[in-house]
Amino acid sequence: MPEAAPLKERQVAFRGGGFAPRPVGFVGPIVFVGLLLFWEVGSRLGWISALILPAPSAALAALRDLFDSGLLFKHLGASLQRLLLGWCLGTLAGVAIGLAAGLFSLARAGVVPLVSAIFPIPKIALLPLFIIWFGIGEESKIATIFFGVFFPTVIAVYGGIDNVDRSLIRMGQSFGLRWTSIVRKIVLPGALPAILSGFRITASIAIILLVAAEMIAAEFGVGAYILMAGNLMATDQLIAGVTLLSLLGLTVGWLIGRAERFLLRWRS
Amino acid sequence: MDLHLSHVAHRYGALEVLDDIDFTIPQGHIVCIIGPSGCGKSTLLRLIGGLEQPTRGAVLQIGEPPADSRNPLTFIFQDFALLPWRSVHGNVSLVLEDQALAPPAREAIIEDVLQRTKLGDFRDAFPRQLSGGMKQRVAIARALSVNPACLLMDEPLAALDSQTRELLMDDLVELWSREPFTACYVTHNLAEAVRLGHRVIVLSRRPGRIREVVEIDLPLAGRMAQRAELEALQDRLWRLMREEALAADLELADA
Numbered sequence: 278m279p280e281a282a283p284l285k286e287r288q289v290a291f292r293g294g295g296f297a298p299r300p301v302g303f304v305g306p307i308v309f310v311g312l313l314l315f316w317e318v319g320s321r322l323g324w325i326s327a328l329i330l331p332a333p334s335a336a337l338a339a340l341r342d343l344f345d346s347g348l349l350f351k352h353l354g355a356s357l358q359r360l361l362l363g364w365c366l367g368t369l370a371g372v373a374i375g376l377a378a379g380l381f382s383l384a385r386a387g388v389v390p391l392v393s394a395i396f397p398i399p400k401i402a403l404l405p406l407f408i409i410w411f412g413i414g415e416e417s418k419i420a421t422i423f424f425g426v427f428f429p430t431v432i433a434v435y436g437g438i439d440n441v442d443r444s445l446i447r448m449g450q451s452f453g454l455r456w457t458s459i460v461r462k463i464v465l466p467g468a469l470p471a472i473l474s475g476f477r478i479t480a481s482i483a484i485i486l487l488v489a490a491e492m493i494a495a496e497f498g499v500g501a502y503i504l505m506a507g508n509l510m511a512t513d514q515l516i517a518g519v520t521l522l523s524l525l526g527l528t529v530g531w532l533i534g535r536a537e538r539f540l541l542r543w544r545s
Numbered sequence: 546m547d548l549h550l551s552h553v554a555h556r557y558g559a560l561e562v563l564d565d566i567d568f569t570i571p572q573g574h575i576v577c578i579i580g581p582s583g584c585g586k587s588t589l590l591r592l593i594g595g596l597e598q599p600t601r602g603a604v605l606q607i608g609e610p611p612a613d614s615r616n617p618l619t620f621i622f623q624d625f626a627l628l629p630w631r632s633v634h635g636n637v638s639l640v641l642e643d644q645a646l647a648p649p650a651r652e653a654i655i656e657d658v659l660q661r662t663k664l665g666d667f668r669d670a671f672p673r674q675l676s677g678g679m680k681q682r683v684a685i686a687r688a689l690s691v692n693p694a695c696l697l698m699d700e701p702l703a704a705l706d707s708q709t710r711e712l713l714m715d716d717l718v719e720l721w722s723r724e725p726f727t728a729c730y731v732t733h734n735l736a737e738a739v740r741l742g743h744r745v746i747v748l749s750r751r752p753g754r755i756r757e758v759v760e761i762d763l764p765l766a767g768r769m770a771q772r773a774e775l776e777a778l779q780d781r782l783w784r785l786m787r788e789e790a791l792a793a794d795l796e797l798a799d800a
Contacts, residue, residue, distance in 0.1 A: 444622065444624055444626050445626055445628060447596055447626070448620070448622060448626035449639075450596060451594055451596060451616075451618075451619070451620040452616050452619065452620075452639075452640040452687075452691065453616050453643070454639075454640070454643050455643050458642065458643050462628070462639060462642075463628065466628070466630045541630075543629055543630040543631075543671050543673070544629070544673075
């Protein structure tokens with residue numbers, strides 16, 4: 278038998294992998310710091326006019342001035358109070374009504390069309406109405422935030438309840454659990470992930486509405502501070518105010534992240 | 546307490562699912578129900594357990610359940626139905642929390658059933674950390690904790706791999722041998738039916754009717770040693786089911 282020529286060996290080409298983004302921790306800060314540096318250097322070298330965009334150091338100085346004058350906490354305090362009251366009340370009412378819509382056919386039939394009709398209205402358009410109803414003081418601003426938070430919360434809660442595994446509810450019934458136990462121990466924990474993602478959205482909505490409401494009528498508050506800075510063309514103060522908002526948003530997001538990590542620790 | 550199904554029929558709208566089902570589950574026996582997919586086996590179990598109401602006929606309890614039975618008709622589900630946010634201990638505790646039990650008594654029951662199902666070392670584990678077989682053990686422990694008069698088992702081993710299935714079958718035989726329980730065991734696996742059933746009820750394809758009732762008089766514990774008899778029985782069941790399964794397979798789901 279003739280000797281066969283040895284067959285060529287070749288490694289199988291790799292064609293898998295990808296489509297799986299991993300967290301790369303150091304890139305975010307590098308981009309952030311790099312951008313700030315570029316901005317600062319650009320301002321100092323005169324590429325960027327101070328009127329158009331003040332240097333980060335100028336914005337920081339404006340923030341320090343604000344702190345030294347003692348007005349920082351007055352503005353922040355006024356804003357936080359409105360935010361907390363509006364968000365908490367809106368969330369409480371939203372969870373209550375969302376629960377009802379999630380559990381009872383009659384409540385759902387009544388609530389869902391109403392929510393669909395009112396949810397898309399930008400609540401800030403209703404602020405003049407709220408001012409007539411509740412006066413120019415705190416109430417009208419809190420009402421704006423309340424309504425802005427209320428509707429998405431209702432949707433998140435009843436949507437979350439719809440997605441609770443029905444087989445778990447049947448299990449509860451098959452063991453003769455009380456209705457209240459099923460709601461408290463099976464339905465609510467099952468809906469919690471959806472409710473918490475709803476909180477993320479409503480917290481952002483609340484901050485947006487807070488600033489908008491403060492820009493229309495307020496003496497103190499981050500929104501009022503930004504508006505005043507804008508009217509005076511004090512762009513360094515404007516950037517300082519916007520930075521405060523960004524920090525506020527980051528803090529709220531971080532708090533909700535912590536809450537998620539604690540309340541949903543059974544998931545990871 | 547025996548259970549008697551008296552001429553039970555069930556339909557979903559125009560779809561007839563079960564027709565004239567009539568049999569008894571005697572106390573201390575395991576009755577297996579087999580049939581082709583879609584023949585209404587699981588529906589039948591839900592009717593027995595009171596999760597659905599039959600269109601016609603009735604499910605009757607004959608005699609009183611034992612006084613210490615906290616939930617006479619207790620399910621074991623194919624998908625385990627464990628709460629992912631509760632530990633093993635918490636999942637068993639869930640079904641005892643609505644009972645009038647002092648906390649120490651409750652803890653004692655939980656401890657006892659976890660020992661009986663060999664879960665003592667896993668009491669603080671969460672369901673996501675457990676294998677399928679362990680999850681079903683937790684579900685069995687949970688069912689045992691309420692002292693059921695009759696266990697309603699809906700394909701309890703179907704979601705497990707075949708080795709785990711063998712192990713759990715041994716466990717069930719052992720549990721039964723130590724303390725005979727009553728059970729209605731729905732499965733499409735003939736090997737499970739001949740290993741665990743004192744009586745096997747073969748259903749026809751939809752609408753499910755009783756095609757045949759096969760009594761198996763071999764004692765549960767010794768069955769593994771009688772492979773030849775089991776094989777013969779399994780063959781006989783398969784011959785009964787084959788045509789039905791073939792026909793059921795060719796039906797359109799929404800026809």
